[in-house]
Amino acid sequence: MIELISATKTYPNGIEVLFEVNLNIGKEEFVFLVGPSGAGKTTLLKLLYREEVPTSGKVIVDRVNVAELDANQVPYLRRNIGVIFQDFKLLPKRTVYENVAFALRVMGAPRSTIRRKAMQALELVGMLKRANSFPDELSGGEKQRACIARAIVNNPPILLADEPTGNLDPTTSWDILQLLDKINKRNTTVLVATHNKSIVDEMKKRVVELESGRVVRDQQLGMYHVQQS
Amino acid sequence: MFSNLEFFLVEAFRSFQRSALISMVTMVTITVSLTIFGLFLLSVINLGNMVGTVSSKLDLSAYTSKDISLEDAGAIQVRISKIPGVEKIEYTSKAEAWKKFKEDFSSKLSLDEAIRDNPLPHTFAVQIRTPDLLPIVAKQISAMEVIDEVRYSGRLIDQIKSLVSAVRVGGLALIVLLFLATLLIVVNTIRLTVLARETDIYIMKLVGATNNFVKWPFIIEGIFIGVLGGVFSFLILKFSYDSVISRLALALPFLPTVTDQGLLSAIYAVMIFGGMGLGMLGGYISVSKVLKNEEEGKC
Numbered sequence: 001m002i003e004l005i006s007a008t009k010t011y012p013n014g015i016e017v018l019f020e021v022n023l024n025i026g027k028e029e030f031v032f033l034v035g036p037s038g039a040g041k042t043t044l045l046k047l048l049y050r051e052e053v054p055t056s057g058k059v060i061v062d063r064v065n066v067a068e069l070d071a072n073q074v075p076y077l078r079r080n081i082g083v084i085f086q087d088f089k090l091l092p093k094r095t096v097y098e099n100v101a102f103a104l105r106v107m108g109a110p111r112s113t114i115r116r117k118a119m120q121a122l123e124l125v126g127m128l129k130r131a132n133s134f135p136d137e138l139s140g141g142e143k144q145r146a147c148i149a150r151a152i153v154n155n156p157p158i159l160l161a162d163e164p165t166g167n168l169d170p171t172t173s174w175d176i177l178q179l180l181d182k183i184n185k186r187n188t189t190v191l192v193a194t195h196n197k198s199i200v201d202e203m204k205k206r207v208v209e210l211e212s213g214r215v216v217r218d219q220q221l222g223m224y225h226v227q228q229s
Numbered sequence: 230m231f232s233n234l235e236f237f238l239v240e241a242f243r244s245f246q247r248s249a250l251i252s253m254v255t256m257v258t259i260t261v262s263l264t265i266f267g268l269f270l271l272s273v274i275n276l277g278n279m280v281g282t283v284s285s286k287l288d289l290s291a292y293t294s295k296d297i298s299l300e301d302a303g304a305i306q307v308r309i310s311k312i313p314g315v316e317k318i319e320y321t322s323k324a325e326a327w328k329k330f331k332e333d334f335s336s337k338l339s340l341d342e343a344i345r346d347n348p349l350p351h352t353f354a355v356q357i358r359t360p361d362l363l364p365i366v367a368k369q370i371s372a373m374e375v376i377d378e379v380r381y382s383g384r385l386i387d388q389i390k391s392l393v394s395a396v397r398v399g400g401l402a403l404i405v406l407l408f409l410a411t412l413l414i415v416v417n418t419i420r421l422t423v424l425a426r427e428t429d430i431y432i433m434k435l436v437g438a439t440n441n442f443v444k445w446p447f448i449i450e451g452i453f454i455g456v457l458g459g460v461f462s463f464l465i466l467k468f469s470y471d472s473v474i475s476r477l478a479l480a481l482p483f484l485p486t487v488t489d490q491g492l493l494s495a496i497y498a499v500m501i502f503g504g505m506g507l508g509m510l511g512g513y514i515s516v517s518k519v520l521k522n523e524e525e526g527k528c
Contacts, residue, residue, distance in 0.1 A: 049435070069348035071524065089432055105236050106438035143346070149434070219477070 007057035033193040035210035041193035082151030086166035088136040097131040121153040141172035197224040240446035248422040255418040260459025262411035282485040289381035290351040314362035417509030447516040455508020459501035
């Protein structure tokens with residue numbers, strides 16, 4: 001589903017964020033991307049939804065090399081990738097429902113479809129009751145649920161999460177991860193960039209560790225840190 | 230597409246509401262620029278109209294002090310009327326002119342005592358079809374032996390004409406400059422509303438909106454602001470022009486002014502469509518700039 005082949009990203013100021021990264025993530029996998037701040041986790045995710053273009057190498061998403069994707073094709077790529085963030089990026093002057101529906105609207109979906117799909121997504125994340133609240137009125141966990149609802153409303157095959165629990169307390173973080181796990185079980189490939197150790201250790205999923213832009217570990221049923229044996 | 234249009238309209242209106250102050254500033258800018266533009270247009274048109282009227286009223290006068298009979302005068306009239314471009318001739322004899330002169334000034338002077346001999350010449354007032362022919366006709370008439378002198382205010386016409394063409398050329402340059410300056414201001418003020426909505430744009434792009442989809446609400450907002458500006462400038466112009474014209478008509482009744490409603494309506498339509506165009510272009514350019522910056526920042 002996702003494949004990086006010798007992907008390297010160097011910023012114009014000479015800083016090398018990713019170096020020769022090779023990574024293969026299969027369909028419906030759940031993968032943690034771990035590593036210290038500045039290791040290149042966010043940049044790696046950005047390469048996948050084409051907010052960044054690699055300096056060299058290939059980034060293949062669903063059999064397409066997105067590094068070479070024409071700019072006018074990028075919107076269609078993004079409709080197949082849901083993204084959630086640490087800071088949620090919800091539109092403050094819109095209700096939860098409007099935020100979720102917004103994603104469908106920009107795709108030009110018909111009104112009846114929008115209503116049905118938005119409600120389904122809100123139900124899945126457990127936010128139906130809060131549909132008419134504004135982001136300001138929500139707790140951190142609720143905001144992240146709203147953000148997830150927006151990301152999955154179009155049933156994308158891929159869901160990317162950039163530090164989804166960065167602003168949340170441990171219990172809420174755990175709930176959010178459970179939700180991501182639930183979405184993964186509905187046939188969605190999930191890639192979570194995080195440095196939340198306890199969650200990674202608890203979930204026992206595949207762990208890919210980045211350090212200074214290089215993959216230093218790729219382990220099934222891994223822990224946040226290398227287990228000492 | 231229909232549901233998209235509704236979305237665009239709603240988004241445009243939201244944006245207008247949310248950045249009401251900036252929208253107002255943009256609208257006032259458009260209003261002011263269009264009003265100046267319209268004033269200018271009205272002035273040029275009126276000036277052109279004045280010149281047209283003045284030159285159409287102009288004619289030349291040929292004089293002779295030679296002793297000619299009424300028959301001679303008739304013959305001269307026939308000769309002059311054969312010159313191409315001559316439309317009408319009016320003959321005033323020496324005696325008639327003297328009589329009229331005395332009538333006009335008798336209250337002020339006792340002319341008979343001062344001047345015994347009639348000093349005035351015979352006059353042929355010649356009307357010319359077009360002002361351009363004036364110098365040519367004048368030359369031909371002055372070539373006639375019997376004519377002593379030909380007078381016309383040709384230089385005045387030439388001066389007014391060159392003034393008008395200077396105003397037109399300068400005006401065109403000014404209009405272009407004004408348009409560009411306004412566009413620049415409009416682009417930058419609308420850009421403020423676009424920047425205020427950068428997060429919206431970012432999220433729209435993130436969830437897969439095409440560039441065109443992002444652009445439309447801003448273009449519609451621009452059109453909306455522009456048309457409002459155009460309508461305001463139209464109202465300002467219409468009322469001020471009408472009041473100036475009616476006052477002028479009282480104070481200087483001989484001054485020819487443009488009151489042709491068709492022409493005025495056309496100018497006012499230019500105001501409103503000009504506002505629309507400015508707003509639309511402003512919206513388009515500013516959102517395109519922001520989108521481009523965003524894309525460049527990420528590659």
